[in-house]
Amino acid sequence: MKMTEAPGVNFIQEAVREDLAAGRYTKVITRFPPEPNGYLHIGHAKAICIDFGIAEEFGGLCNLRFDDTNPTKEEQHYIDAIQDGVRWLGFDWGDRLYYASDYFAQMYEWAIQLIRDGKAYVDDQTADEIRENRGTLTEPGKPSPYRDRGVEENLDLFERMQAGEFPNGSRVLRARIDMASPNLNMRDPVMYRILAVPHHRTGDRWKIYPMYDWAHGLEDSIERVSHSLCSIEFQDHRPLYDWFLEQLGIFHPRQIEFARLELEHTVLSKRKLIQLVSGNYVGGWDDPRLPTLAGLRRRGYTPASIRNFCDRIGVSKAHSVVEFALLEHCLRDDLNKTAPRTMAVMRPLKLVLTNYPEGKVEELEADVNPEDPSAGRRKIPFSRELWIEQDDFREDPPKKFYRLSPGREVRLKYAYYITCNEVVKDPGTGEVTELRCMYDPETRGGWVPGGRKVKGTSHWVSAAHAARAEFRLYDRLFTRPNPDEDGQFLSNLNPQSLEKISGFIEAGLAGAPAGARYQFERLGYFCVDPDSSPEAMAFNRSVSLKDTWARIESNLKL
RNA sequence: UGGGGCGUCGUCAAGCGGUAAGACACAGGUCUUUGGAACCUGCAUUCGGAGGUUCGAAUCCUCCCGCCCCAGCCA
Numbered sequence: 001m002k003m004t005e006a007p008g009v010n011f012i013q014e015a016v017r018e019d020l021a022a023g024r025y026t027k028v029i030t031r032f033p034p035e036p037n038g039y040l041h042i043g044h045a046k047a048i049c050i051d052f053g054i055a056e057e058f059g060g061l062c063n064l065r066f067d068d069t070n071p072t073k074e075e076q077h078y079i080d081a082i083q084d085g086v087r088w089l090g091f092d093w094g095d096r097l098y099y100a101s102d103y104f105a106q107m108y109e110w111a112i113q114l115i116r117d118g119k120a121y122v123d124d125q126t127a128d129e130i131r132e133n134r135g136t137l138t139e140p141g142k143p144s145p146y147r148d149r150g151v152e153e154n155l156d157l158f159e160r161m162q163a164g165e166f167p168n169g170s171r172v173l174r175a176r177i178d179m180a181s182p183n184l185n186m187r188d189p190v191m192y193r194i195l196a197v198p199h200h201r202t203g204d205r206w207k208i209y210p211m212y213d214w215a216h217g218l219e220d221s222i223e224r225v226s227h228s229l230c231s232i233e234f235q236d237h238r239p240l241y242d243w244f245l246e247q248l249g250i251f252h253p254r255q256i257e258f259a260r261l262e263l264e265h266t267v268l269s270k271r272k273l274i275q276l277v278s279g280n281y282v283g284g285w286d287d288p289r290l291p292t293l294a295g296l297r298r299r300g301y302t303p304a305s306i307r308n309f310c311d312r313i314g315v316s317k318a319h320s321v322v323e324f325a326l327l328e329h330c331l332r333d334d335l336n337k338t339a340p341r342t343m344a345v346m347r348p349l350k351l352v353l354t355n356y357p358e359g360k361v362e363e364l365e366a367d368v369n370p371e372d373p374s375a376g377r378r379k380i381p382f383s384r385e386l387w388i389e390q391d392d393f394r395e396d397p398p399k400k401f402y403r404l405s406p407g408r409e410v411r412l413k414y415a416y417y418i419t420c421n422e423v424v425k426d427p428g429t430g431e432v433t434e435l436r437c438m439y440d441p442e443t444r445g446g447w448v449p450g451g452r453k454v455k456g457t458s459h460w461v462s463a464a465h466a467a468r469a470e471f472r473l474y475d476r477l478f479t480r481p482n483p484d485e486d487g488q489f490l491s492n493l494n495p496q497s498l499e500k501i502s503g504f505i506e507a508g509l510a511g512a513p514a515g516a517r518y519q520f521e522r523l524g525y526f527c528v529d530p531d532s533s534p535e536a537m538a539f540n541r542s543v544s545l546k547d548t549w550a551r552i553e554s555n556l557k558l
Numbered sequence: 559u560g561g562g563g564c565g566u567c568g569u570c571a572a573g574c575g576g577u578a579a580g581a582c583a584c585a586g587g588u589c590u591u592u593g594g595a596a597c598c599u600g601c602a603u604u605c606g607g608a609g610g611u612u613c614g615a616a617u618c619c620u621c622c623c624g625c626c627c628c629a630g631c632c633a
Contacts, residue, residue, distance in 0.1 A: 009572095010571095010572095033633090034633095035632085035633050037632090037633085067633070069632095069633080070632065070633075072632095073632075073633090123631095126631095127630085127631055130631075131629075131630085131631095134629055135560095135629075136560085136629060137559085137560050137561075137628075137629065138559065138560050139560085140560090141629090168631090169631060171631095172631055181561085182560050182561040182562090183560090183561055183562075183628080184560090184561080184628060184629050185628075187629085190630090190631055192631085193631035194631080195631080209631095211630090211631075211632085211633090212632070212633045213633095215633095216633085232563070232564090232626085232627070233626095233627055233628080234633090235562060235563060235627075235628095236561075236562055236563090236627070236628050237628090238562095239562095257563085259563095259564085259626095264569085270633095312570080312571090312581060312582080313570060313571085313581095314570065314571050314572085314581095315571095316564090316570090316571070317563065317564065318563095318564055318565070318570095318571090318626095319563090319564065319565090319625070319626050319627095320569085320570060320571090321569075321570090322569070322570060322582090323568085323569045323570075323582070323583070325569085325582060325583060326569075326570070326581080326582050326583085328582095329581090329582060329583090330582095332594090332595090336594075336595060337595095341592080366591095367591095370591090370592080370594095370595080371595065371596090400593090402593070403593090411591060412591095413591055413592070414591070415591095445591085446591045447591075454591090455593090456593080457590095457591055457592065457593090458592095459592075519592085519594085521592050521594085522592045522593085522594070523592090524594095545592075545593095545594050545595095546593090546594065546595090547593075547594090548593040548594085549593050550593090551593090552593080
């Protein structure tokens with residue numbers, strides 16, 4: 001890594017810095033405010049990194065606040081899962097765990113204040129009427145017939161809304177702002193709706209629930225949040241956010257918006273993710289092909305790699321779609337330094353060393369991680385019959401193919417030089433079923449005293465010692481970079497996004513705990529899936545190693 | 559066509575009037591018991607377009623073009 005990288009100050013850091021310098025705020029408080037109605041995904045990870053990152057950078061604090069203002073969609077188990085996800089990502093909110101629902105009483109008081117000031121009114125129009133009278137993008141809205149109701153009547157009606165006297169949806173409380181505003185959000189937005197349904201935290205205490213625009217700024221204000229960071233679609237809501245705070249004359253946080261993350265070949269909208277899960281297009285919220293935190297975690301992504309990714313994509317207001325390759329790079333970068341190496345064969349081809357004594361077993365030594373000498377060495381059993389990768393042999397090798405072929409000598413990693421003498425085929429299909437080779441006893445460990453070089457090195461496992469294992473190979477979930485480009489994202493699913501194959505692992509790996517990560521040499525990074533057992537190990541391929549040969553070969557074909 | 563926002567390399571993204579950072583990707587090379595990693599080299603005479611201001615413009619002004627968001631009693 002070069003040290004020429006600029007300090008990198010994004011526009012939010014700049015704004016916070018200025019606010020502090022100007023004395024507008026004395027302490028930086030941010031918040032991550034998920035609604036507990038779904039699972040966290042990598043887009044949330046970006047927001048989490050920004051929210052907690054800004055707080056930390058300026059010596060402040062970040063609140064974890066559940067924005068639980070809509071009991072029809074929210075559930076306790078989402079609250080648990082979200083906390084688990086934030087913690088896993090590596091962030092700590094300490095004792096700053098808050099709920100919007102804890103502020104409902106205060107919000108109610110403030111609503112009464114606005115009614116008294118003539119700045120809010122109860123509207124008896126139906127939802128359809130409200131929509132029709134809101135006007136359009138080019139035409140102003142029409143005032144509600146109830147807009148000029150007297151203060152006492154509004155007060156009475158509002159109290160009775162909360163008392164449960166009216167059916168759901170029959171009335172709303174609206175802010176009295178400007179029905180002709182070019183910003184639709186300012187055309188007398190709804191503050192409360194009647195929703196006599198039990199809330200997962202407040203039970204049946206409330207018959208009315210606050211809307212986002214009314215509630216969010218108040219929540220921020222109550223918590224003395226200095227900088228309320230959110231995504232770009234809330235820009236149009238900022239005038240309203242500010243309006244409520246001004247009318248109430250309470251502590252006024254600053255809302256700053258940034259572009260949300262989009263990733264190629266996947267979807268990050270709650271709605272689409274739900275469709276994938278409930279339609280059984282994937283195995284669940286933690287399907288390793290999903291960009292959910294649970295999915296990435298099961299796939300083998302490390303928290304550090306995701307944080308690093310969020311760091312590298314930067315923060316701006318420009319609509320951006322990041323290539324998947326960057327996320328993969330961040331994972332490889334992390335795992336290369338930390339993952340223990342081991343050998344596994346995904347697509348086995350039998351190899352017999354004809355001059356190696358039958359029944360003999362040697363213990364050979366190998367690095368656990370060549371990038372990290374402190375990781376030590378490990379022992380691997382070697383014997384006469386081995387499994388190697390089918391891809392490592394070509395009967396008729398193309399140009400630049402350095403691996404094994406008839407008459408050619410290659411190295412078995414950490415073991416011996418071998419030469420292929422005979423190719424055994426299935427007489428029926430012509431398929432290569434076995435390679436018969438000779439090893440050079442002088443090359444033990446994979447070195448040759450004189451310096452005779454060999455161009456290829458293959459990984460292998462001893463047939464007598466290896467354990468069977470399942471490998472789950474994942475590919476992009478969608479074939480198109482922008483899956484919903486045609487509005488038909490479900491029809492753009494990649495039918496080859498999951499391939500399960502059976503191969504061999506070093507025996508010592510059986511029994512490795514779920515979540516354990518390894519590099520299978522020359523193949524990629526894998527992690528133990530939770531549905532493994534010592535007798536039936538299953539490994540998820542987190543990401544492959546870069547494959548130069550595959551690139552050369554595909555360039556040759558072009 | 560109302561309002562808001564955004565347009566700098568294939569993808570992100572610095573740049574804040576003084577003569578286009580960096581990362582990923584890609585291409586070539588060195589090295590190598592992972593065709594991995596590491597290392598080296600190359601990769602925007604140009605910043606959506608056109609005018610203008612200026613000794614000097616990606617940065618300032620004007621007009622134009624394109625993309626995104628907003629008409630939930632969702633957040």
